[in-house]
Amino acid sequence: MTISNLAEALESGRFVVTTEIGPPKDCNPGKIREKAELLRGSGVAFNITDNQTAVTRMSSLAGSILLLQMGMEPIMQMTCRDRNRIGLQSDVLGAAALGVRNILCLTGDAPSFGNHPQAKGVFDVDAVQLLHIISDMTGKGVFQSGDRLSGPCPQLCLGAAANPFAEPLELQLMRLEKKVDAGAVFVQTQSIYNLERFTRWLDSVREAGLDRRVRILAGVTPLKSVKMAQRMKFHVPGTDVPDAVYERIVHAADPAEEGYRLAVETIEALREVRGIHGIHITALFWESIIPQLVRETGLVP
Amino acid sequence: MIITRQKDLQEILEKIGSGPVFLVGCNECATLCGTGGKDEITALSTLFASKKIPVSGSIVLDPACHLLNSKQLLKPCAAQVDSAQIILVMACGNGVQTVAELYPEKQVVGGTDALFIGEVIRAGVFEKRCSLCGDCLIDKYGGLCPVARCPKSMLNGPCGGAANGKCEINAEMPCVWDQIYTHLKKRNQLYLLKAVQPPKDWSKSREVKVSRDHQ
Ligand code: SF4
Ligand code: SF4
Secondary structure, three states, X not given: OOOOHHHHHHHHOOOEEXXXXXXXXXXXXXXHHHHHHHHOOOOOEEEEOOOXXXXXXXXXXXXXXXXXXXXXXXXXXXXXXXXXXXXXXXHHHHHHHOOOOEEEEEOOOOHHHXXXXXXXXXXXXXXXXXXXXXXXXXXXXXXXXXXXXXXXXXXXXXXXXXXXXXXOHHHHHHHHHHHHHOOOOEEEEEEOOOHHHHHHHHHHHHHOXXXXXXXXXXXXXXXXXXXXXXXXXXXXXXXXXXHHHHHHHHOOOOHHHHHHHHHHHHHHHHHOOOOOOEEEEOOOOOHHHXXXXXXXXXXXX | OEEEEEOOHHHHHHHHOOOOEEEEEEOOHHXXXXXXXXXXXXXXXXXXXXXXOOEEXXXXXXXXXXXXXXXXXXXHHHHHHHOOOEEEEOOOHHHXXXXXXXXXXXXXXXXXXXXXXXXXXXXXXXXXXXXXXXXOXXXXXXXXXXXXXXXXXXXXXXXXXOEOOEEOOEEXXXXXXXXXXXXXXXXXXXXXXXXXXXXXXXXXXXXXXXXXXXO
C-alpha cells in the first residue's frame, strides 16, 4: 500500500497535477472549504501553505485537516521560520496522527516580508535538515536528538521546493541534491515565466542524474493583472519574469485573459519537456481559474 | 568588535530627565563606533548643558566592560557620581551592566543599542561577522559565517531569493552564500559545501559562565 494518493501517482509515472490553497487570515473554515470545493478534481493533492510570505494565517495543519474532512488530500507545507525542531517534530506527529500523509519542507520567508516584521525568525533548522529530521522519524523511528519515538513511526511522502532561477546554479544544484538525499520524493519549482532558462536548469538537473531520483513538478502561476506582473517581476525574490512576458501582460487589452493564455501556453510547453513529472499550479487569490486551466490543457479529463 | 549605535537622542533625554547626570564612555569599541568615545561624551555634555541639564562629570573607561578595572578608574570620580541622579553609559550592554554593578544604589541607564560583533569596513561603516553562537562552524564555509550573516542562518546552501549577489531581505547586503561560493570556487574548495551540515548544537550558546582554568 502506498503512503498517499500523491505518492502513488508519483510512483506510477503519471503526469501529476498539484495545486495550492492559502488559508485565510481568520478562523473561518468555510473559506478553505470553498476553495477546496472549487479545486476538487483539479489535482491529486493540494498544498496548504504555512503562513506564506510570513503573513499570519490559519495554520497549515488546521487547513490540512479541513481538507481531509472533505475527502481531499493535503500536502501540508512546513516552514522553519516559526518553530524550532521541537515544535516541528511535534507537529509532524500531530499531523500524521490526524491523517496528513504529504509534507512539503521549506525554510520559509524571513519575517521581514510579512505582517509581523518585528517577529524573531526561528530558523533553528533549514529545509534540508528538516527533511533529514522527518526522514529519520519515518524511517528509523528516532527524533533529531536520537531519542526514540515511543510507538508507530509516521508514514509520510516528503517534498521540497526548488528555484530554477536562483544563482549560483552550482550551489543550487548541490542544495537540491542534498534535499533529494534527505528524502524528498518530489520537488515543486518556483513559478516559471522564463521557459528557456527553466529548460537550461533542467538540463543541469538531468546531467546530475537528479531527475531520476526525484519527481519534478514544474510551477505555474497565472498572472491575473498588471499589478501582479509588476509584483512578480520586481518584488518577489527569486522569480524571473522576462521583459517580453511582462510587456505582453502590461499591454494586453484584458490582462487576466492574457495571463491565462500565457499559463496555458506555458503548461503546454512544459508537457513537452523531458524530465518533468507534473505541474504545480499556484493561483493564490485566483483559485477559480484553475479548473478551467487544467481542463483546457488536458491535465485532467 | 562590538558594534553599537546611539539610541535616539529624544529617548536618551527622556531617560535622564532633569539630571544631574554623570556620563560614562568606553575607550574601545564604543570609541571606534563613534557612540561613546571621548568626542561623543564631550558632545553630549555640551548638549545637556545647553538644555540646562546639569552634568556632574564624565569619564571614558578603558574598557567599560572590565569590572575591576572600571572600579579603579572610577574611584577619583566618587564625588561627581555621588551628586548625579542618573548615570548614562555610552557603551555596549556589557559596559552598562558593569557600571550598574558598581553602583547598585544609582539609576544607571544605557544610551546605545548593541547590534553585533562586526568588522570596520571603513571609517564609520560596520558589518556583522559573528553572533556568538557558541559552536563555531566557519571552517566549513571558507571562513565566512552563514550563522550570523545569513538572516535565515542557512547551513546547507543559499535560499532561492538572492539577486545579483545581494540578499533577498536587503538589497544593500551581500548574500553571504554568494560570498562563500565565490571564495571557495577560487580556492577550488567547493567540495567542502557538499557535506550536509546537521542541525546546529545551540546548547553551547546558552553558556553564561566560563573560567579560563576549565579550558
Ligand atoms: S559560527 Fe558562530 S561563533 Fe563562528 S563566526 Fe558564526 S556566529 Fe560566530
Ligand atoms: S539571500 Fe543569501 S543571505 Fe539572504 S537569506 Fe538567502 S541565503 Fe541567506
